[in-house]
Amino acid sequence: AGKKVLIVYAHQEPKSFNGSLLKIAVEELTKQGCSVTVSDLYAMQFEPRATRNDIVGRLHNSEAFNYGVETWEAYKRGGLSKDLVEEQKKVQEADLLIFQFPLFWFSMPAILKGWMDRVLVQGFAYDLSKSYDGGLLQDKLSLFSFTTGGNKEMYSNGGIGGDIRYVLWPMQHGIMHFCGVKVLEPHICYAPENVSEEKRKEMLTGWTQRLKTLWKEEPINCSPEWYFK
């Protein structure tokens, strides 16, 4: 109760399975007394491209554009574009970040990747020698909740897709852990398009149930071994 949750949501259709998972999270967490904010990226027409437009005013070096350097400098002088400042404020206030999306090409949809690229700016999310356990977004939790087209067998160790943890490595370790954010077990709904209506309902109930005891969970031990052992 009293916790702040930011859900970053990447699906175009509210009636989708992802839309249902989002609705469940908003309802259940609100019911618990959490304050829930949703960044509905497609509805916001969130800009995924990392460009010059993210810096307001003069560039640090206008001779040769370097996105990382320019956003870092802009962050320090309060010169990032308004949409980025707003997202950073939501992240700053949140105790828990939930990412809700369908798996696209073993990764997140471009619009969500663009959110990562643009919002988690140097100086804000990490800094020189402030990364991983020393990252700047400490005391926050993250949870990747996503759906797949492939079934669980395909994403098991002997399966054609390999262990699903390989997919989680860049997102959980490369992004969240890098910024100092702790990682809860992912929540994966396999192949909602291909299972029975009964199984779909079961998966949705499973998400509600998980959320009920979420705040008692311990983060995973996010290290190379967790992914590749």
Ligand code: FAD
């Ligand atoms: P939906 O089609 O919206 O939902 C499935 C079904 O659930 C629908 O019939 C819907 O009506 C129903 N439903 C919704 N709400 C409820 C409810 N409350 N109760 C009961 N039923 C409900 N998959 C992979 O595995 N690996 C990949 O690398 C991959 N790459 C992709 C790349 C692209 C560009 C695209 C477009 C897809 C890719 N996929 C991949 C597949 C993708 O991950 C799945 O299509 C997606 O995860 C399905 O989720 P959804 O929310 O869109 O499903």
Ligand code: ZN
């Ligand atoms: Zn890690």
